Amino acid sequence: MYTEIKWKKSCSGIIIVNRERGVNMLGIGIIGLPNVGKSTLFNALSKRNVPAENYPFCTIEPNTAIVEYEDERLHHIKKIFNSGKAVNPAIEFIDIAGLVKGASKGEGLGNKFLDHISKVDAIAHIVRCFRDDNVVSSGNVDPATDAEIIDLELIEKDIETVDKRYEKTYKIARAGDKDARAETEILEKIKKHLESGNPVRTYKKGERNEKEEELIYSLFLLSEKPVIYVANVNENIYKIEDNEDYKKLAEYALSKDSDYFAINAKIETETNELSEEEKKEFKEEFGIDENLLNTFIIKCKKMLNLITFNTANENECKSWNIVSGTTASKAAGKIHTDMEKGFIKAEVVNWEILKNYDNIKQIREEGKLMIEGKDYIINEGDFVYIHFHV
Numbered sequence: 001m002y003t004e005i006k007w008k009k010s011c012s013g014i015i016i017v018n019r020e021r022g023v024n025m026l027g028i029g030i031i032g033l034p035n036v037g038k039s040t041l042f043n044a045l046s047k048r049n050v051p052a053e054n055y056p057f058c059t060i061e062p063n064t065a066i067v068e069y070e071d072e073r074l075h076h077i078k079k080i081f082n083s084g085k086a087v088n089p090a091i092e093f094i095d096i097a098g099l100v101k102g103a104s105k106g107e108g109l110g111n112k113f114l115d116h117i118s119k120v121d122a123i124a125h126i127v128r129c130f131r132d133d134n135v136v137s138s139g140n141v142d143p144a145t146d147a148e149i150i151d152l153e154l155i156e157k158d159i160e161t162v163d164k165r166y167e168k169t170y171k172i173a174r175a176g177d178k179d180a181r182a183e184t185e186i187l188e189k190i191k192k193h194l195e196s197g198n199p200v201r202t203y204k205k206g207e208r209n210e211k212e213e214e215l216i217y218s219l220f221l222l223s224e225k226p227v228i229y230v231a232n233v234n235e236n237i238y239k240i241e242d243n244e245d246y247k248k249l250a251e252y253a254l255s256k257d258s259d260y261f262a263i264n265a266k267i268e269t270e271t272n273e274l275s276e277e278e279k280k281e282f283k284e285e286f287g288i289d290e291n292l293l294n295t296f297i298i299k300c301k302k303m304l305n306l307i308t309f310n311t312a313n314e315n316e317c318k319s320w321n322i323v324s325g326t327t328a329s330k331a332a333g334k335i336h337t338d339m340e341k342g343f344i345k346a347e348v349v350n351w352e353i354l355k356n357y358d359n360i361k362q363i364r365e366e367g368k369l370m371i372e373g374k375d376y377i378i379n380e381g382d383f384v385y386i387h388f389h390v
């Protein structure tokens, strides 16, 4: 659903799928313990109204939404090109059922829910930091312990996956296959890392060799996915840096090599029903950053390793998300397959230059519009005009 499929053969003889990320829409899974505000955050993001009630396991089947967010650059680009409309970028969010301790062993429909997590590309892990006696919870507010319950379930599931692969590879290794022997050694190291309670994403970070990278990729381990920990906080604590629960979660996130964020999901959802004007006033009163959700979505976008480029003509100006490292011809293919097939050249100017001009003619006259070939790597904030044969 999310990715192009490339077939590869592993040394254990099993055909594995190597996902070329970023060809289609990439998804962020919203996960956490039951009743912590996952669906409430989903509603805030998607401006929808899926059930977010005060009882655990309110969500069973995942809710999915393509969430549009604002690319501020489009305001200026629209003016420069006199475009009819502006089309913002979007990413996909998936609201997943609550997990409980023992999920990896099947508790609370655990395996089914973990399967939903395996289909997303990155994770927003919601942790309850709000105090409300009326909302059912598993115990006291204890962010690091709560976050760890979920993380250990993902790790348990990964250990099971590693064990399964080990069993297969070991048989081949015993028959004298060198590659298989090397693979069993890596699997042993990964298992040890997981058994110490560490997510695989921290395994030899930045120092993995190609074999390790390939093997980990092929295993689709849950704890390899990037995570942002989200503190769901009370409405009255917007001096977030003084919030002890938030600080504890931030510390925990850093220990797992992950980012963190604070939000009041309930307020964000409630303000959805207000007009833009009322929303602004309300948020000002509570000292809530008006663009908090946008900031959150942009963080999620970065976690997916996406960058945004812009295009424009008189009909529309548009933002496109592509995986960092994408070439100009592949980026053209995202707009239309004909553009990739018939690619001639791209004219490119980055936002840092573009923002200082109010017409494209002057940019061109001053030689700031660069001519690039098909292998040019698109940068965040590039404005791109593709020339192609039809």
Ligand SMILES: Nc1nc2c(ncn2[C@@H]2O[C@H](COP(=O)(O)OP(=O)(O)OP(=O)(O)O)[C@@H](O)[C@H]2O)c(=O)[nH]1
Residues within 6 Å of the ligand: 032, 033, 034, 035, 036, 037, 038, 039, 040, 041, 051, 052, 053, 054, 055, 056, 057, 058, 059, 060, 096, 097, 098, 099, 130, 131, 132, 135, 232, 233, 234, 264, 265, 266, 267
């Ligand atoms: N006080 C307070 N209540 C909240 C907040 N966020 C969510 N809630 C309430 O918590 C309850 C559960 O919210 P949901 O969004 O359904 O939680 P969930 O994590 O999706 O729950 P499951 O799908 O059952 O796992 C609802 O009654 C929400 O109104 C918050 O920031 N503050």
Ligand SMILES: [Mg+2]
Residues within 6 Å of the ligand: 038, 039, 040, 051, 052, 058, 059, 095, 096, 097, 098
């Ligand atoms: Mg829910």
